[in-house]
Amino acid sequence: MTILGLVSLPRFKAAVLGATGVVGQVFMALLQNHPFFKVKRITASPGKEGLEYRKALRAWIPPVELSPEYGRLTISSFEDVLEDDDIKIVFSAVPRQVAEDMEKKLAQRGKTVVSNAGALRMEADVPLINPEVNISHLGLLERQKRERGWSGAIVKNPNCTTAVFTLALKPIMDRYGVEQVNLVTLQSLTGAGLRGYYVLEAMNNVIPFIKNEEEKVQRESAKILGTLENGEVKPKSIDIWVTTTRVPVVVGHTEVAHIKLRDNPGSLNEVRRTLEEWRGETGDVDTPTLPRQPLLVYEDPFRPQPLLDSYIEKGMTVAVGRLDLLRERVLRMVIVGNNLVRGAAGAAVSIAEYMHEKGLI
């Protein structure tokens, strides 16, 4: 992004699907005053068409004010978005069950869809991207366009837990090799949406099960950490034993990992530097949402905490702490990441920004 760019280029028109939901709201917040994209249309659940956005919201979750401009957008139908050829890019935060059909139609119509919806993530020709980890998987788009005959495209960001986890795991994997991971997550309530839990079931409690979550972490991690060769992502075979739970925290997933390494680190300091200095595959590209430092490491054993560490660099930086060698070649990390930003809308916006910079939209 350059000053020159800001001046000379008109902003791409964008749409946000599912803009009243919790992830949709974070899309709207990140796209306020955005130098590349300008939201022109939004959708919500059926029946809300024509309402003003700010009046259709029951709550506004992001920690920034909703801009008057976006607040006054009126809610469109999906068809209006589909048929608006002015719209080049669509950010999707719709429920899994309606996503597949909508997103395919949009791609066919020539739009670039960057989507947080669970559907299609494991399709062989759909890039599933955690930017710093595997932005190179965008290479799949060539095959996608060819095989599907789309003028547009569909790109996915990962499940929230997986996005946080793979970001912290990648530099460790690259440097030391990873043989096995024990992962226990303490996930926040916004991961289940605005109406995920009733007060009387979730407060003062731990819920020890999140449907399909453990499978997603294993499956998506293998794809994200895999290598793209000849138009094919070869999944990384990592042995992950995982239990996912829900705790009474509003934003920020905490993940405790006990990682069996191939090589013993020289020291914890070396591990710390490996994490903090890592920039990943997006290293040379500077965009508004990609963080300058993807991973921050605490030496204070009381950190990271979701209450304090969920909004570092707008929520894109993942915080790591409690680094310890529990045994030889067994590394412990506690990882905290913002499930709505790094784990959802922020990852998607970063992907779109990267595509914009590389001329892929």
Place this chain on the structure above:
Amino acid sequence: MTILGLVSLPRFKAAVLGATGVVGQVFMALLQNHPFFKVKRITASPGKEGLEYRKALRAWIPPVELSPEYGRLTISSFEDVLEDDDIKIVFSAVPRQVAEDMEKKLAQRGKTVVSNAGALRMEADVPLINPEVNISHLGLLERQKRERGWSGAIVKNPNCTTAVFTLALKPIMDRYGVEQVNLVTLQSLTGAGLRGYYVLEAMNNVIPFIKNEEEKVQRESAKILGTLENGEVKPKSIDIWVTTTRVPVVVGHTEVAHIKLRDNPGSLNEVRRTLEEWRGETGDVDTPTLPRQPLLVYEDPFRPQPLLDSYIEKGMTVAVGRLDLLRERVLRMVIVGNNLVRGAAGAAVSIAEYMHEKGLI
């Protein structure tokens, strides 16, 4: 306990040290209308001597009403307890740093001390007991009395996390052998006492560190699961990789265990039965506080939950769920136990009841 016993035996006079703290309160609750023991004296932090118990309390945590009789007890000094020869048994919930000196004096004076305080737990001649797991370790008392020259005795219950964990692990260990455990805990706030955390640091948050807790779990588990031979507890060598955290839950520790077994279970049903049918070393003894069924297993994946499962059989039963074989010979269990009852006062009272039944007081 028999009707006859109730009628013919006078109740032993007891004291509770640290009765206004959160564990002290649970001692008081469990000892209300108790058929074996009657609290005659209580102590609190210095400066409160002479106050009525109910007026010295800032909060009353147990889920039962404080009886008027105990509510009107006045707070004694430690010296008054020490010199009151009418008192045969002392339940201790004082802070670690003052416990050692007080408890040794009481034992010397002929009193049986059953203590939740951290001090002395790892002394070679002090039984550290989770009743169903290793009540046989009371055998150490003979050596204790001989070597220390005490007419009384000191017995310890374990750290809260360890008590919950070892109860669920013991039947698995006995039946299948345990090679290694990955343990991640989500501990409740009462584990840190009435003034452990400020609202603004602990609510809506996870705190990823509890000082000394991980060491305690490893050390105490080895002793409790060890075997007593020739007046010596030979610690069980179990490889436990552990991370302990604090979550915004008032009562009830949740512990996620991934357990590497020696032998593969025939089925999950077999594991379930192994847990539910286990009665442990106290099997033949019936006392007011020992639970009829120490371990309850849920098939509903959304259970156990600390909010719903912390008071089964007064808080002495530990609930287990999410049983799964993650890999061959790798068992997952989510364990929920009451940190104040099973993990503190309830274990201690059960030990005392057992000693009473066996004529050891």
Place this chain on the structure above:
Amino acid sequence: MTILGLVSLPRFKAAVLGATGVVGQVFMALLQNHPFFKVKRITASPGKEGLEYRKALRAWIPPVELSPEYGRLTISSFEDVLEDDDIKIVFSAVPRQVAEDMEKKLAQRGKTVVSNAGALRMEADVPLINPEVNISHLGLLERQKRERGWSGAIVKNPNCTTAVFTLALKPIMDRYGVEQVNLVTLQSLTGAGLRGYYVLEAMNNVIPFIKNEEEKVQRESAKILGTLENGEVKPKSIDIWVTTTRVPVVVGHTEVAHIKLRDNPGSLNEVRRTLEEWRGETGDVDTPTLPRQPLLVYEDPFRPQPLLDSYIEKGMTVAVGRLDLLRERVLRMVIVGNNLVRGAAGAAVSIAEYMHEKGLI
């Protein structure tokens, strides 16, 4: 209740309608081991017939264990309750919209219905009763039976907020006269049922509106505090200015009242004694659920608190504090009462117990 009574009388068979809801659960808890009543049948929302009670529960709210006997009851249809002539008394905790029809059928069929449901509370021939305040309004039943031609009867307990408020107001009104009340309530979440609020809307928040609640408080208070003359309740004309809000508390309504009196009290001590010594219209009757002391007064300005004061005498005693004369003849009281017990099931069970003792069932 006498020992003799316990021995010689068989217990009345009872039913609880809506037994899985939050008020239904408290009915079940209060009716465990009850000397007068024994629950034989329970109902729940349609589709749950045939399920075991303990398995139909998503959560168990009362602070006592569910007895195995009640836990194993199977859920009946409403028709089964209606046609079971063995059942003499029915406790109702069904939603307002279905209550009227069901309860009328039951009364016609000869059963005594004591109901927490909002329907019919303001009917001229239906007693609306907060036991100590106006148990004499049971006198309406004669008219009810005569005019409706029922062999059974319908009696109502008040809305939760009203029950707590009128209990504390009655002795003040009788002694000093009340000209006007400013009432602001801070109501607990269970007042809205198990699924009243989502976490993300209610935690860390105050919701300044509860639908219809302010009207109910005014209307029901006037009826409860009114006088029965010639088969007619003449409502008490009290000028109540009221705002009701919801706060993130699980059990226990807090109500702040600024009361303009007719006569100035001699002293705050006199007010305190007036409240504490008051026994009301049930004064001479001793039943299992009616509290020995309906009103408890704190001098400590930090009390009452819903967390600490919701379960005094099983939740039937209302706690009062912050007594102050803000101006001449202007009394301030902060009132805390258990919305599920005093404000719902406990009031209903007490009414039934009283009717049992007086031979009215």
Place this chain on the structure above:
Amino acid sequence: MTILGLVSLPRFKAAVLGATGVVGQVFMALLQNHPFFKVKRITASPGKEGLEYRKALRAWIPPVELSPEYGRLTISSFEDVLEDDDIKIVFSAVPRQVAEDMEKKLAQRGKTVVSNAGALRMEADVPLINPEVNISHLGLLERQKRERGWSGAIVKNPNCTTAVFTLALKPIMDRYGVEQVNLVTLQSLTGAGLRGYYVLEAMNNVIPFIKNEEEKVQRESAKILGTLENGEVKPKSIDIWVTTTRVPVVVGHTEVAHIKLRDNPGSLNEVRRTLEEWRGETGDVDTPTLPRQPLLVYEDPFRPQPLLDSYIEKGMTVAVGRLDLLRERVLRMVIVGNNLVRGAAGAAVSIAEYMHEKGLI
């Protein structure tokens, strides 16, 4: 503030006393990238001198990122601030007991002190200012300088509850006259500082008493709403009956007011417009922190809510709802305001900005 001003004027050097506390943090957040003021020195509790600000924080409460520049400031001693003649303005958030002495010394030394500390608020020559309500009371400074012989000055912002209350009351008072107010507050936990409450006492609870708060509301409101004549503030005599409570909300005070008016409003719509169109005494001045619209009115009865309405216009706008005429000439309002911004640091910064614009610093 003009572009010209930004370019030509150097920013005034400022200090923040008590910068690590909860109000101190909000001062720092509001003064980041501030066009008039630049924080050069900060202080904290004794013993922290020399620490970097970001490392001295246990928590960072404001909903914006701490700038790297301020994060790297080192903590100064009070003496360093006092003797640094480069510093023209000092924002004070120190505890009441040390404030008086420190602030007097600073004023004597020629610095302008704008202070949130409770001390000196009721001194006859100290302006107590809620900007839109009574910025004209700055006129007291002339007398202050003359009588005290100071080259600097001390100005105070009100207690948090009073600031929120008087902002909403002023336009009502001016238009309709106010005879009496019943005020019940539901105050947030940050009002008591970072370590005000323990989890186990404040969560899931209402605390019905806040020490000295009710007196402050009455006393400070009278001064703020009073009129300045001949160097004297004549307090407004308003009859306020008030009860203040604490609820488990992190930020945002809710205040329920039943207001007896002198004149009956024409309609609720008229009241709404009166509130929304009011700009108060600062009407013509535009500064970075003063809100464009001080009062926002909701028609939705479920608003305002502290969770949703505490950060309107950075937290300076107070939200009002549930407007109703309970009786003739009796107006109900529910008021929600940010206790840390409108009720503390934001009011103080606005005062300083106004003084800057008027050449009073």
